[in-house]
Amino acid sequence: MSVFETYSDEHLLELLMEGQEEALTEIYQRYWQQLIEIGYRFTNDKQAVEEIVNDVFLKLWSNPEKFQVRSLPAYLFTSIKFGIYKMVLKKKRRKDLLANYECKLLTEEEQQRIEIKFMEEYLKEVVESLPEKSRLIYNYSRNEEMSVADISSKMNMKTKAIEYHITKTLKLLRTALDHAHHVKLLLITIMIIRSLF
Secondary structure (H helix, E strand, O other): OOHHHHOOHHHHHHHHHOOOHHHHHHHHHHHHHHHHHHHHHHOOOHHHHHHHHHHHHHHHHHOHHHHOOOOHHHHHHHHHHHHHHHHHHHHHHHHHHHHOOOOOOOOHHHHHHHHHHHHHHHHHHHHHOOOHHHHHHHHHHHOOOOOHHHHHHHHOOOHHHHHHHHHHHHHHHHHHHOOOOOHHHHHHHHHHHHOOO
C-alpha cells in the first residue's frame, strides 16, 4: 500500500502543485473509474470517453495551478462533462455540415470540400486554444496577411520573437494534426498548414 493512498484530496493537490508525479498517479487511480462511468452515461463510446478522461488528467498535470482546483471531485466531474459536451458538439457540427449536402453520392471534389471544411473547423479550435500573444500573431499573419516586420512594429516586439511565435504555432498545429485519423484528411491539412504563413 502506497503512503499516497492515505492522503486527502487536498494534500494530493498540494503535492501535485509541487510536481510530484506520485500524487497524480494516486488521483488517477482514485477517480479514473468513476469518471469513465460518468462519461459512459452520456455517450456509449468507451474509447472516446477514455481519451477525454486521459486528457483531463494530462491538463491537470501539465498546469495544475492554472485551474485553481478547490474540490478535486467537482473539478474532475465538471471537466469530464465539459469534455463530453465538446465531443458531442463537434459530432453535431460534423453532422450539420454533412446535412448541408443534399446529394447522397458526392463527387470527389465535393468530398474534398467537406473534408477541408472539417479541417478548417478543427484548426480554428486549435488556434482559439493558443495563448493570447500567439493567437494575435497568427491572426495578423493569417487573416490580415501582415508581414513579420509589420507584426513586429504593430506589437512592439522583435522580429525574432514574432518568428518564434509563428514557428511555435506551426509546430503546435502539426502536433494537433497528428490526431487526425484519416490519411487523406491529414494530407489536405498539411496543404492548408503550408499556406498559413
